[in-house]
Amino acid sequence: MTTTEIAPLTGLSEAQVGALRLDFPLLARSVNGSALAYLDTGATSQKPRVVLDAERDYYEQRNAAVHRGAHTLAAEATDRFEDARGTVARFVGADDDEIVWTSNATEGLNLVAYALSNATAGRGGAEAEQFRLHAGDEIVVTELEHHANLIPWQELAVRTGATLRYIPVDDDGAWQLDAAATVIGGRTRVVALSHVSNVIGVVNPVEQLIRRAHAVGAIVVLDACQSVPHLAVDVHALDVDFAAFSGHKMLGPTGVGVLYGRRDLLNALPPFLTGGSMITTVTMESAEYLPAPQRFEAGTQRVSQVVALAAAVDYLTAIGMDRIAAREAYLGQLLVRRLGELPHVRVLGPQHSALRVGLASFDLAGVHAHDLGQFLDDRGIAVRVGHHCAQPLHRRLGIVASTRASTYLYTTVDEIDRLVEGVTAAADFFGAGT
Structure with missing residues (x-):
């Protein structure tokens, strides 16, 4: 043969x-x-x-804190940091302000889950009311999920009183799509699913579940760790609300991940991590937060990794x-x-x-x-x-x-x-x- x-x-x-x-x-x-x-x-x-060289060049020529200093190095570092955001956004069919830098995809998925928990606790004001979960609401996953797209939703269910349900797989590990019609229903508020299984390697028919989820008003969160590095992915065309993937699986360095979120949803979500660089005004009693994506990027950022990830994306795009x-x-x-x-x-x-x-x-x-x-x-x-x-x-x-x-x-x-x-x-x- x-x-x-x-x-x-x-x-x-x-x-x-x-x-x-x-x-x-x-x-x-x-x-x-x-x-x-x-x-x-x-x-x-x-x-x-080219990825190794990009990170080395950043440290040798432009190393500085982004979005803070007024000096030349800080301006150059910030330009590289934000240019990289645009590069990655175009790669997955998103807009620049829909890309949030994280440490990895696991952090991105946890960010969404904990932000929903904060909204349920009353944080975020009127805009965040759309995310509030109640006892009896349902969060839906599938039986083939990576733990990073399962455990955060288990924890969210515990914190909010929601019920976690799952779409089963058959003897081959494929989704039982007939069951999805009964699992995703009027009480479903979140549907979290993997684009490509990290065990069986099959590209899942996510479009069917996305349509079903949106038909009942649920938010869709996509684990794209095994798809973005290997397939042409357009998050707008897929019509997902959030998607997470990791740089180290797509020729980039460790320590950097990406969370995509629809602009309107990101700007309505309360933040997950808080501190410097994500605020507009702080008093001793309260704080006001920047619009997305900066509201989700507290503290010193992983600038060299972001720059190197953009180099990886350019490499993949050229091929x-x-x-x-x-x-x-x-x-x-x-x-x-x-x-x-x-x-x-x-x-x-x-x-x-x-x-x-x-x-x-x-x-x-x-x-x-x-x-x-x-x-x-x-x-x-x-x-x-x-x-x-x-x-x-x-x-x-x-x-x-x-x-x-x-x-x-x-x-x-x-x-x-x-x-x-x-x-x-x-x-x-x-x-x-x-």
Whole structure:
């Protein structure tokens, strides 16, 4: 069987991928005496030189506090900081003032949840009344959510007296859309869902749930951590109210994330973190807050990370997100097919979905995921093992942990071949299935 039997090779050729890999210094290293095969981008991506250089240049030439000083360095730092906001906004189809900088996507999701809690407690005045939750109101998630898009809503339900409900998945891990019609109803106030599952790699049909949620007047919060780095995403076209994603999964540095929010909603939400740089007037008794996005950016900001994230976005844009998505769809199908052909291997998720990123999780019968991960690491192959911060989904699929291989624009077919060979060798070594 040739790889062309799996899917047409579109987007980026092997030669083009080989050229791109030269931009990533870490990919040239060896691990345990073998060339590194990095198949853990779902956890964090590697960084091209332009991103490393952008952060270094900021510190060497423009390091200063933003939105504060009147001197030249402060003005240059502020310009870079706000230019980056515009760059990221255009990348996801948002307006500049709809982009809030956070430390990561988890903080962004918690920001929305805690702001709703503050509104429920009476903070934010008349504008925030639209967000007030009452006992009997419902918050809806899905059974495949990452813990970062589950636990904040569990906590919000506890704080407000609302009820947390979820849309179940089927035996393959796909949403049971028929159930959504009954789960999302007249008492639903918030619907939080993942655009792409970090376990099964399938692009979820979020448009259907977004329409259903808005039909009953609910707010939609999108976990876009596994979609924005890999697909062309337009938050306005999707019609979501909030969306969160992380810089470190899209070639950017750690320590920076993005929260998108509709302008009218952001300006009506009470703040989550408070302090300097997000206020207009402060007395000993009270404070008044700036409009969004600054009202959600208290304290000293992660300026160098923001600048480097903009460099990552420019890099991705220059390559083309449609080309990256096509390449990853090919790699994802290749992973599913090649792994699924191995004895004693169960690939999680729908097997024939055309809407997929380059990610696949699997279980090798009778072999613990951590043992398999160590076996592969001995051969220089880096994968993720465990429950991937999605324990309810693993429990629904009848396993405790899985092994996840995740690709990106720098992944080669040879690396997938090495993974398949490594899993085959591991099955023999551990006596899989016995």
